[in-house]
Amino acid sequence: MVDNNFRDTTFVPEDPQLVTYSSSNFKVVIIMYAVGSFFYLPALFALFLPGGFQLIYALRLITLFSIPLLNFLTLLYSSYLPSRYWRRLQQKRQLAFEQSENYLASYQPAAFSEPPRPGRVAIITKKSAISLLPLSYSFILMTVMCLLFFNTSLPMALLIGVITAALLCIAVLVTVYVQRNKPKWPYVEVSEGGIAAAMDKIREPLLWQNIYFFATYKGPPTHFALSTSKHARYYELASPQRIIRWRYQPRLAPQMTTRPELDQQAYDRWHQQLLGYIRERTSLPLVDLDRVPVQAGKK
Incomplete structure (x- = not known):
């Protein structure tokens, strides 16, 4: 068991999701799609040109300009809304770290002395x-x-x-x-020395003695994502500088499977052992970030 004495530690972990959404290339793509979507308006006005209504011409314009609009709306749903969620979560994480006893999860895993087996499990689509x-x-x-x-x-x-x-x-x-020989991810890998999770493309493990925060939350909406389900729940571990996270799937969707292959019952049991082993090695309580209020004026 590791004694994580962190009360006097500066806790400013970098969230990989925020790094992705704040990159300059990502912002350029957003702007390009935003400009392209505005061409949809001329398509609507074209229906009422002086030359009279022509169905085939109107269908061509609507089809042509609906494509960038559809892409932009898709990008808005899959990027802007999640990025807004992750920014709010950053604020909640800081508050929960300072007052963790006020936001404990209703379920607290029982300590489990042995690492889960198998030591590495990937969820693939x-x-x-x-x-x-x-x-x-x-x-x-x-x-x-x-x-x-x-x-x-x-x-x-x-x-x-x-x-x-x-x-x-x-x-x-x-x-x-x-890409057949590349590692399958997202995955979680546990060892005596630490834990690694590759969901955010971070494969370096966190050492047990460097873990200061243990949390869970629902995550951003993923109604159309193939790599997860609406029932999934996020878990994360954080050091003062880094965050690793993974998704637990309480109901494996038909398009999803595990490597090595586990049925739902075996996967659930493996994840319970994982949470128990984290509790054993870190002595940290599980914090529910969904219970943390968003501070007024910072939405």
Whole structure:
């Protein structure tokens, strides 16, 4: 058991999620999509041009300018809203660290002296689920584009859509083959010396004696994410400088599996042992960040 005496420690861990969302490249992409989405407005005005209403012309414009709008709304949902959540969580984390006894989770894991077995578990999304969405999108997009912009017959448009989806499928298979030897992530790996979690692309382990904070929270909304489910819950460990986190899946979705392969009951038991071993090695209580209020004026 490690004696984590941290009351006089400066606690300012860097959140990898905030680093990602605050990068300059990410902001450039947001701005580009924002500008592109405004072209949707001329498409609506074009319906009422002096030349009279022309259905095919209106459909072409709406299709053309709906694409950047759809992409922007998708990016807004998957980037801006989560980044806002992670900024709020940063404030909650600081308050919970200073007053952890006020925000304890209703469930406190019992200490478990032995590390969980297996020592490393990865949650991966099945390749078929990853491929289905882009393949369907490319097929529908190419078919509609051919019908509206090139006056193609329906059978030919469908054929072009199938060919496009097939080419994209080949590209996905090649990518999977090239990356076949890379580690599967997100994963959690536990050892006698520390713990590593690769969800945020951080693979360096945290040593047990450097862990000063142990927390759980629901996380940002993920209604359309294939790599998780709406029932997932985040757990995190933090040192004064770093944070590692992972997602626990109380209900493994059909498109998800574990490596090594575990059924739901075995996975749940493994995670309970993981939490118990963390409690044993750090002596830290589990804090529920969902119980921490957002400070007024800092939303």
